Amino acid sequence: MALGKAQFGVSTFFAASHSNDKCGANGLPLTPNSIKIVGRFQHLKTLDHHHICKYLDCVRGRHERLMIVQEHYTNNLNLGWKTGKFQSEDNLVKLAFEVLQGLYYMNQHEVTHRNLSMDNILLDTEGKVKLSNFGMYYMTNGGAYVSFPVGQMCYMCPEVICSGPVQIDEETELPVLPPSGPKVDVWSLGCIALELISGMKLWEGVSNQQIARNVLVFLKPDCDVINSICTELKCVEKLQSLSPYLNDFIRKCLTVDPTHRPDPSELVHHEMFTVHKLKQVSPRNGYHLFTSKLRCKDLELPELTENDVELDNDHLSERNMEEVYYLWRLAGGDLEGVLKKAGMIKAKPPVTILPSLTLDNGEVLGQGRDQMELLDETVVLLSQDQLRQRLSDIDEKSYYKLLEDESTITEGLPSSPSNVDLNDTASLPLVIKEKDVEYQFHRVILYERLINGYPYKKAHIWKEARVDVPPLFRNLVWAALLEVEGDIQAQYDSIDKETPIGTDRQIAVDIPRCHQYHELLASPTAHAKFKRVLKAWVVSHPEYVYWQGLDSLCAPFLALNFNNEALAYACIKAFIPKYLHKFFLKDNSPVIQEYLAVFSHLIAFHEPELSNHMEGIGFIPDLYAIPWFLTMFAHVFPLNKIVHLWDTLLLGNSSFPLYIGVAILKQFHDRLLSFGFNECILLFSDMPVIDLQQCVKDAIQIFCNTPKSATYRQHAKQTPKKNETRPNVSYYSRDYNEKPSNELSMEPLTLDELRSEKCPRISAEDLLELGEFIGNANTRSPTKKRGNGKPLLLVIDVRGPDEFKRGMIPGSVNIPFQSAFSPEGDLVTCPAVTTLKQSKSLVKVVVGSRGRNASNFANELVRLDYTRVCTLHNGIDVLRHTGILSVPPPEI
Structure with missing residues (x-):
């Protein structure tokens, strides 16, 4: 929903603390209640209705403090009732109808207010109802996670008071009694209606204990509840003067027996609202990105009114509320600072706990209960002045970016009228770009338009993702890069995620150990979501089994799509x-x-010295790299680094993770060369700090310097030949794992063949593309060279001189294998060897006849620390029908 005239408000409270020595049924320390609240809060962020205030954020502070950010308005019913405006029956009926619509919407999403009061019924600039603070009861699991009661005693119905304080089952950590249902809010609405009619507050100035006694009196069979409350409010005559419809409505709200009391879904259809010709508002206009339905079917164009003219120059108010809050945080918004300034957070003295002593006369000496542990519903407004000042220089056209103009899509970045040059910002490290409010503003506006146009803007999303991905849209951008489409919710719902299966026990063991430093994933809510998503994948893929590591793969997707399990599963x-x-x-x-x-071949190709050392000490990839690739590094890096790594990984092909692995080793090159076996094991037992941005840059460079077929794997998912489904995407998103189409293509190799060779093989296709004969081989078109005019590769022919003279690859050098090496293992000096030594930066393709000579020669080059060495698959014979081979000129 758009920001409009709304403001942001923050409130704070403390979650109940556990004893330090208390453990759960599994023997592990209990999850802090604040983390449980954070997990449950996420559901509230999905609620969006015309008559409720939108929840935006829940931030966990120190000592179990929680800070809740919500849409807020300064006007509320408590301020407006004294004016007598709502003593008018028409206004009262309209108010009740709007409150019921908000309650009904919440109930549809399994949320009960249980805290309804005049203070929590806000009124927006148009006088419409906005229910506030409705999530406290839900996020605290019925009050189980806090040490204060949720709700005001004067509005509590008899069954709530009878249930008493919340009791927790120590084994399950859940409330013993079921939580309150929607009907408790109907009672509160009835009490508020009578207060508005009378112009007085119910039981004002009476202690909570006395209020509880007064309410419990209502349980007597002969008690007339309406008459008792009206007598207290001195409004018996006013009630009698009301229309029979309103009178009946209030009596139904204040029905003592909850089995006969209607809930909001029934009351919203009360005939009183029909008489006043009130109609329910439909849910907010919008669409789901992944659906089989027409996304534009229920969209409506906004109708401009005279009041909207004032917003013409306030373009920020037209932006989505989540976007504005995201930019507010980037612009220096500090929740703790705001609360400290308002006196809501106070520093305590060093000694905070003193012993209590009770004297004979009942006097208690020592520290009493900290009042900060109780609920303070004070809301502090978050000023938007700093954000608006930061964005004041932005041209108004930037708020409404058009995508039809190709210049708006990043070639560099659009120029900015402000003092900050966005093109300069785009070249800065990612962690800096993600904190730059102006840069993120432009990226958010652009991506919001692109995402709304998915899948039609798929190519543009790929292009922009190569620059960077804004955190606000990372989950949807990832889904677009993975080409998720269709009605994913229906697909997810059709999977049985409840029936016990054999892997349930292993999943239950793995989840509590997966990224539990992450506040969201450590919550019980996340554990339940984890289990459902993992079971959905296992059940829907019977050909596969659950291996440890699947939970780590799921973690980034679940963290980004916490409120959309279907999208996490689809990704x-x-x-x-x-x-x-x-x-x-x-x-x-x-x-x-x-x-x-294949990974070992890549190490030898790019880092032969490191490959020789690690092989010499027995530190093979089997000992450290399996967790890397089985979890795509999600097990070895924290989530804040994984998301940045996967931003690039998802743009790459199926072999790109191999290049990331090589880049990691490259970053530890010097340390690994100086380490022995034990030191290497210790180094990778707990992944050390790594410069991730440099790692990504190195991986891309390594990829670009590697022939495509060098990473061919028969077990990779094969793609149709030359299937380019994404126009204008980078080279490293293309995959070579294609079905062999001719004898020039790469073919599967056995594991023994792969292990017997230190270097990768490349296909004849790659040789033709990278060499001096690109294009139609028979025409021998001009050579393909680097931008500086230098060749890309050097072909080394290791056949004997006689065979070489009968047919050679143009530009190749002949170093016969039988006479290439001295007894000491060094290359024998000759013109061809001199050329080899001068071509250190080129790809060196070793070519021979069928047999082991080519691979043995390549292995020896690796032993001598030559980089970028590979062999031609199937030898030189595969080129005899291409017309490339020629006879060398006679020696003079």
């Missing part, structure tokens, strides 16, 4: 076939071993 469903095809087979050893063998 992981698309992610695994692309990057982890067949990894979750019951017997996945051949798949993983092939993956590790």
Whole structure:
């Protein structure tokens, strides 16, 4: 929903603390109640209705403090009732109708207010009802996670008072009695209606204990509740003067027996509202991004009124409320600072707990209960002045970006009329860009338009994601990069996630250990979501089994899509076939071993010195790299780094994780060379601090310097030949794992063949593309070279001189394998070897006839620390029908 005239308000309270030595049924320390509240709060962020205030954020502070940010208005019913405006029956009926609509919407989403009062019924600038603070009862699990009662005693119905304080089951940590239902709010509404009619407050100045006694009197069979309350409010005559419809409405609200008391879904259809010709408002206009329905079907164009003219120059008010709050935080918004300034957070003395002593006369000496542990419903407004000042120089056209003009899509970035040059900002480190409010403003506006146009703007999303991904839209951008489409919610709902299966026990063991430093994922709510998403994937993929690591793969998607399990499931469903095809087979050893063998080849290709050292001490990839690739690094890096890594990973092909692995080793190159086996094991037992942005840059560079076919794997998901479904995407998003189409293509190799060779093989197709004969080989078109005019590769022919003279690759050098090395293992000096030594930066393709000579020669080059060494798959014979081979000129 748009910001409009709304403001942001923050309130704070403390969650109940556990004893330090208390553990749960599983023997682990109890989850702090504040984390449980954060987990349950996320559901409240999804609620959006015309008559409720939108929840925006729940921030966990120190000592179990929680800070709640919500849409807020300064006017409320408590301020307006004294004017007598709502003593008018028409106004009162309209107010009750709007309150009921808000309650009914909440009840549909399993939320009960239980805190309804005049203070929590806000009125917006148009006088419409906005229910506030309605999530306290839900987020605290019926009051189980706080040490204060939720709700005001004067508005509590008899059954709530009879139930007494919340009692917790120590084993399950859940309330013993079921939580209050929607009917408790109907009672509160009836009390508020009588207060408005009378112009007086119910039981004002009476203690809570006495209020409880007064309410419990209503349980007597002969008690007339309406008459008792009206007598207290001195409004018996006023009640009699009301219309029979309103009178009946109030009596139904104040029905003592909850089984006969209607709930909001029934009361909202009361005939009183029909008589006054009131109609329910429909849910907010909008659409779901992933659906099979027409997304534009229920959209309506806004109708401008005279009041809207004032908003013409306030373009920020037209933006989504979540976007504005996100920018407010970037602009220096500090919740704790605001609360401290308002006196809501006070520093305590160093000694906060003193012993209490009760004297014979009953006097208590020592520290009493900290009043800050009780609920203070004071709301502090969050000033938007600083944000508006930061955005004041932005051109108004930037608020309404048009996508039809290709110049708005990033080639660099659009120029800014402010003092900050966005093109300069785009080149800064990612952590800096994500904190720059103006840069994020432009990116958020652009991505919001692109995401709304998905899948039609798919190509543009790919292009922009190569620059960066704003955190606010990361979940949807990832889904777009994974090409998630269709009615994902219906697909997810159709999967049985409740019936017990064999992997339930292992899932239950893994979840409490998966990224539990993350406040959201540590909550019981997250654990339940984790289990459902993981079971959905296991059940819907019977050909696979649950392997440890699947939970780590799920964690980033669940953290980003916490309120959309279906999207989290759809993303992981698309992610695994692309990057982890067949990894979750019951017997996945051949798949993983092939993956590790190709990884070893890449290490030798780019870091031969490191490869020789690690092989010499026995530190093979099997000992450290399996958790990397099985979880796509989600097990070894924290989530705040994983999201940045996956921003690039999702743009790459199925082999791109291999290049990330090489980039990690490159970053520890010097340390690894100086370490022995034990030191290497210790280094990777707990992943050390790594410069992730440099790692990503290195991975891209390594990819661009590697022939595509060097990472061919037979167990990877094969794609149709030359299937370019995403126009204008980067080269490193293309995949070579294609079905062989001719003898020039790469073919599957056995695991023994892969292990016997230190270097990768490349296909004849790659040789033709990278060499001096790109295009139609028979025409021998001009050579393909780097931008500086230098060639891309050097072909080394290791056949004997006689064979070499009968047919050679143009530009290749001949170093016969039989006479290439001295007894000491060094290359024998000759013109061809001199050329080899001068070509350190080129890809060196070793070519020979069928046999082991080419691979053995390549292995020796790796031993001598030559970089970028590979062999031609199937040898030189595969080129005989291409017309490329030629006879070398006679020696003079």
